[in-house]
Structures are given as C-alpha cells and as structure tokens.
Amino acid sequence: MTKESQILVTGGAGYIGSHTVLELIQQGYSPVVVDDLSNSSKESLIRVEELTGAKIPFYEIDIADSKGLASIFSSHSIDGIIHFAAFKAVGESVEKPLAYYRNNIGGLFSLLDCMDTYGVTQFVFSSSCTVYGDADDVPIPESASVSAVNPYGQTKLMSEIILRDVAQSRPNWSVSNLRYFNPVGAHPSGRIGEDPSGIPNNLMPYITQVAVGTRPFLRVFGDTYPTHDGTGVRDYIHVVDLAKGHIAALSYQKTVQGVHTFNLGTGRGSSVLDVVKAFERATGKTIPYEIVDARAGDIAEAFADTSKASEVLGWSAEFGLEEMCRDAWNWQSKNPHGYEDSSGTV
Ligand code: NAD
Ligand code: WQD
Numbered sequence: 592m593t594k595e596s597q598i599l600v601t602g603g604a605g606y607i608g609s610h611t612v613l614e615l616i617q618q619g620y621s622p623v624v625v626d627d628l629s630n631s632s633k634e635s636l637i638r639v640e641e642l643t644g645a646k647i648p649f650y651e652i653d654i655a656d657s658k659g660l661a662s663i664f665s666s667h668s669i670d671g672i673i674h675f676a677a678f679k680a681v682g683e684s685v686e687k688p689l690a691y692y693r694n695n696i697g698g699l700f701s702l703l704d705c706m707d708t709y710g711v712t713q714f715v716f717s718s719s720c721t722v723y724g725d726a727d728d729v730p731i732p733e734s735a736s737v738s739a740v741n742p743y744g745q746t747k748l749m750s751e752i753i754l755r756d757v758a759q760s761r762p763n764w765s766v767s768n769l770r771y772f773n774p775v776g777a778h779p780s781g782r783i784g785e786d787p788s789g790i791p792n793n794l795m796p797y798i799t800q801v802a803v804g805t806r807p808f809l810r811v812f813g814d815t816y817p818t819h820d821g822t823g824v825r826d827y828i829h830v831v832d833l834a835k836g837h838i839a840a841l842s843y844q845k846t847v848q849g850v851h852t853f854n855l856g857t858g859r860g861s862s863v864l865d866v867v868k869a870f871e872r873a874t875g876k877t878i879p880y881e882i883v884d885a886r887a888g889d890i891a892e893a894f895a896d897t898s899k900a901s902e903v904l905g906w907s908a909e910f911g912l913e914e915m916c917r918d919a920w921n922w923q924s925k926n927p928h929g930y931e932d933s934s935g936t937v
C-alpha cells in the first residue's frame with residue numbers, strides 16, 4: 592500500500608486541535624489524530640468527519656506511551672507533527688505540578704524520540720502567551736523577555752527550551768513555537784467548540800454559560816487595573832483564525848530550518864467589560880455581572896505584537912470580537928451541555 596504523507600495531530604480531539612484538524616482537511620492535508628481523551632470527546636472528531644466528509648485515522652493513546660506512538664509512526668507516513676496534547680489549567684497546575692510536568696514534558700520526549708526514529712523533521716508546538724508572564728510593555732513582541740509564573744507556564748517555557756536545544760543538534764529540523772493569546776469562539780457551523788469540564792476558568796465559556804442559564808452571573812475579577820475601564824485586558828483570537836495560523840506555519844516551515852517563534856493573536860486588547868458588551872451586541876442576550884476581587888496571579892494587560900506572523904507567515908487574524916462572541920454563542924446555544932448533547936438534537 593502506498594502511504595500518503597500525513598500530519599500527526601496530538602490532542603486533535605481537543606478544542607483547538609479539532610478546529611485545526613478541520614482546517615487541515617479543508618486545505619488538503621491528511622491529519623492523523625492521537626488523543627487520550629483525558630480532556631475531550633471523540634464526538635468532536637466525528638463531527639469534523641461529518642463537516643468535511645473525510646475519514647480521520649484516530650488513536651486513543653497517551654503520547655507518553657512510546658510503543659503505542661511508535662506503532663502510529665510505523666503505520667503512517669508522518670511528514671510533520673502539530674503538538675497540542677497537554678494539560679492546560681493554570682490553577683490545577685499549581686495543585687498538581689508533577690502531573691503537569693510529567694504530562695506536558697514527558698509527552699514531548701516521546702514525540703521527539705519518534706521524530707528521530709522515523710525521520711520526521713517538521714514540528715509545530717502549542718505555546719502560550721503565558722510565557723511572557725507580566726510583560727513590561729504592550730503590544731508584546733516575540734523578543735520580549737520570558738518568565739513563567741506557574742507550573743503550567745513553566746511546562747510551555749521548558750518545552751520551548753527543549754525544542755530549541757534539540758533542534759540545534761538536528762540542523763534539518765524545522766520547529767515553530769506558536770504563542771497563542773486567548774483563543775475563543777467556535778467553528779461557525781456550531782458543530783464543534785470549546786467544551787470545558789466543570790466550572791469554566793476562562794472568560795468566554797463562563798459568559799456563554801451565563802447566557803445559556805447554567806450560571807446566574809459573571810464575576811468580573813477586579814475593576815481597578817490600570818486599563819481603560821479598570822478590568823483586565825486580553826487579546827482574544829477566534830479559534831478558526833488560530834487554526835489557520837497552524838497551516839501557515841506548516842507551509843512556512845517547508846521553506847526553512849531551525850526554530851521560529853510567532854505570536855498568534857489579533858494585536859487588539861479588549862477588557863472584560865468590552866467582551867461582555869460585544870457579547871450582548873452580537874447575541875441580544877444580557878449578561879448580568881458583579882465586580883469581585885481580582886483573581887490571584889492575573890495581570891492587567893496582555894496583547895500581541897502580531898507583525899512577525901503577518902510579515903513572515905503571511906497570516907493575520909480576520910475575525911473581530913463580535914464574531915468571536917457570535918460563534919461562541921452559536922456553539923453554546925446549540926450544545927448547552929457540550930458534546931454530551933450528541934444524541935441527534937443538534
Ligand atoms: P484541550 O484540553 O481542549 O486539548 C488538549 C487535548 O490533548 C485534549 O483533547 C486532551 O485529551 C489531550 N491530551 C492531553 N494530554 C494528553 C496525552 N498525554 N496524550 C494524548 N492526548 C492528551 O486544550 P486546547 O485549549 O485545545 O489547547 C491545546 C493546546 O494549546 C495545549 O497545549 C494548550 O496548553 C495550548 N494553549 C491553549 C490555550 C487556551 O487558552 N485554550 C492558550 C495557549 C496555549
Ligand atoms: C481573561 C480575563 C480575567 C473569568 C488563561 C491562561 C493562559 C492562556 C489563556 C493557556 C482576565 C477575566 C475571567 C471570569 C473574569 N491559556 N475573567 N471572570 O487568564 O488571560 O489566560 O488562558 O495557555 O495561560 O492563564 O484568560 O479567560 O481566564 O481571563 O473577570 O470568570 O477575564 O481576570 O482579565 P487568561 P481568562
């Protein structure tokens with residue numbers, strides 16, 4: 592059997608992964624997904640198959656399982672890897688640092704070993720704006736100093752360092768560190784989206800759960816930051832734009848070697864109250880809120896300098912804040928209980 596060239600997507604059943612798998616298929620790539628479903632449902636991939644008409648090879652294994660991983664590389668002709676698989680909850684990482692270091696760093700080791708064994712040279716890494724810590728200036732360029740302030744952030748920083756050192760010793764490798772700002776929204780079809788377990792930590796899924804009636808009101812964490820309205824400012828980016836950024840990185844990587852780091856954001860900062868207002872405008876729903884104390888560890892303001900991604904990758908975000916809110920709500924209202932609602936009512 593002739594093997595076609597394929598992209599291994601770790602964590603491909605997750606929020607950003609499933610949107611990227613869809614985008615890969617739409618742009619002519621053949622993704623192969625590995626996910627242990629520790630924070631996701633296979634339903635996301637079933638829906639991507641429905642949306643695209645493609646069959647997605649899927650392996651339910653932990654990427655730290657070296658033998659299981661090797662069998663995937665033996666069965667497919669993997670050209671490149673997009674590595675999403677990781678634990679991502681900042682607060683939980685403070686409670687369970689060892690689990691975070693083991694999963695997020697241990698998994699990376701297995702993948703890098705397989706790259707050596709199977710001659711794979713292309714790697715795209717899900718990094719995060721969290722590596723900037725509390726940056727001195729905004730917008731934040733890739734050259735800003737890095738400093739993680741919690742175990743989750745440390746795993747992203749350490750992964751970047753490991754990738755840098757390993758890539759230096761393998762001159763034919765090409766690695767992209769994609770530092771995402773705040774991914775939100777969902778595919779406009781409303782078939783795939785963010786499905787957090789338990790009470791959402793992040794702003795947009797909390798707002799959509801208030802809108803759908805699961806939560807009574809939003810707690811706004813602090814209104815005395817030195818920002819235009821006193822609430823925290825972030826760079827929210829539509830997950831479909833983010834997914835497209837990965838395809839742009841893959842395409843660029845074919846032309847270069849070494850390690851390349853890109854911010855993926857919109858370059859625009861929005862406060863918590865800006866998001867609430869945009870959501871209300873986009874959906875016609877009212878979001879009751881109360882101002883409460885600032886959340887420990889939060890920073891006042893973070894948004895990206897996106898000029899490098901624009902100039903080098905030819906990529907920039909297209910969706911605005913209201914479209915992010917519209918699509919987040921479209922997903923939430925059609926799937927009030929996330930992928931649990933997969934009984935044909937959607
Ligand atoms: P997610 O939890 O929805 O997706 C991660 C996926 O990886 C899940 O499907 C989970 O089951 C899987 N996974 C975790 N550990 C695994 C393992 N050892 N083996 C196999 N599968 C495993 O999260 P997401 O929001 O889609 O984030 C994807 C990546 O982007 C993560 O690396 C995250 O740290 C990074 N990131 C996310 C954000 C964000 O706000 N969502 C921001 C910056 C960076
Ligand atoms: C956004 C703003 C909150 C919830 C996190 C991770 C970061 C990265 C992106 C992975 C802040 C405020 C929130 C609520 C609120 N993830 N807020 N009420 O903290 O910027 O970043 O996700 O790499 O590492 O830390 O995102 O969505 O939690 O908060 O007022 O119920 O909304 O204070 O100003 P954050 P967030």
